[in-house]
Amino acid sequence: MNIQNRVVSFIKSEDEFGGLSNLAEGYPLLVNGGSVPSSEHLYQALKFPDHPEIQDRILKAGSPADAVKIASNKVLAGVQTALSRRVNQQKFAVTSQIKPYSKKTEATQNPALKKAHDAKIRTDWNQVKLEVMDFCLRAKLINNWVQFGELLRSTGDREIVLKALKKESYWGLFTSKDGYCRCGYNHLGRLLVNLRDELNDPDNEPLRVLAPPAHLNLMLLGTEIEPIDRSEHLRQVGTRFSAQVAEVRP
Structure with a gap:
């Protein structure tokens, strides 16, 4: 076989x-x-x-992928994903509200912030x-x-x-x-x-x-x-x- x-x-x-x-x-x-x-x-x-406050944000994520982003402290990326989805559903572009995704949009670019977040796991x-x-x-x-x-x-x-x-x-x-x-x-x-x-x-x-x-x-x-x-x-x-x-x- x-x-x-x-x-x-x-x-x-x-x-x-x-x-x-x-x-x-x-x-x-x-x-x-x-x-x-x-x-x-x-x-x-x-x-x-x-940390129920973090759990609450994760549970309210718009998609499983967004839940991963929030748990990883990629909060801005998660917000972008949700906004992009709404824009696609409405079939019009509001590019002024959406910044192109890059590593710079991730909250994890700040080592101290990431360390503090990871300490809560x-x-x-x-x-x-x-x-x-x-x-x-x-x-x-x-x-x-x-x-x-x-x-x-x-x-x-x-x-x-x-x-x-x-x-x-x-x-x-x-x-x-x-x-x-x-x-x-x-x-x-x-x-x-x-x-x-x-x-x-x-x-x-x-x-x-x-x-x-x-x-x-x-x-x-x-x-x-x-x-x-x-x-x-x-x-x-x-x-x-x-x-x-x-x-x-x-």
Whole structure:
């Protein structure tokens, strides 16, 4: 079998399997009774458990990509992105209000400002970020059981790969300059494969209740994240259990 037939890959959220991306829109979450636009919004917000004011700004970001910018303190770039989107939607240009994007527009150009911002990220982030991402993906599934579940199932038993830049090799794979090596850790792809395999298990009931691991101490807007129950989620959003939901059960 050709290697391409054994791999499901994505790089943009608009790709065929782009919904697997954490940057994909259209997969909202309900956490602690509040709406979270995407799993990326949640992931970025959880970097700052002791700073609900930063979390609030992240959760209000206009897109998952903007959430990343705010979490990285690229505030001006984030504002530009949102304004550019509004301009495109309205189909007219207000170039006087938009400065061309450059490194100079990023708040991170100030080393002292960046250092102060980064100091607010939980100190053990590099040690826990993989578990936090796993939690966010599971929250994405439990809140979008049909849509996201069907997408996961559609990958069959193939490897899932995020096509990444070299700087993103922790989460995906990048192709070496000579084209002979797929380099990186592909942690996002691995987490998705594990989640898919659990979903395909005849006994996938444990996936329907998501309790945050206690040792992660996940806080959102000053409150510890509560367990997410699929049946409770359906009750809150006013959706009844249906044949459509049953279709993704083994």
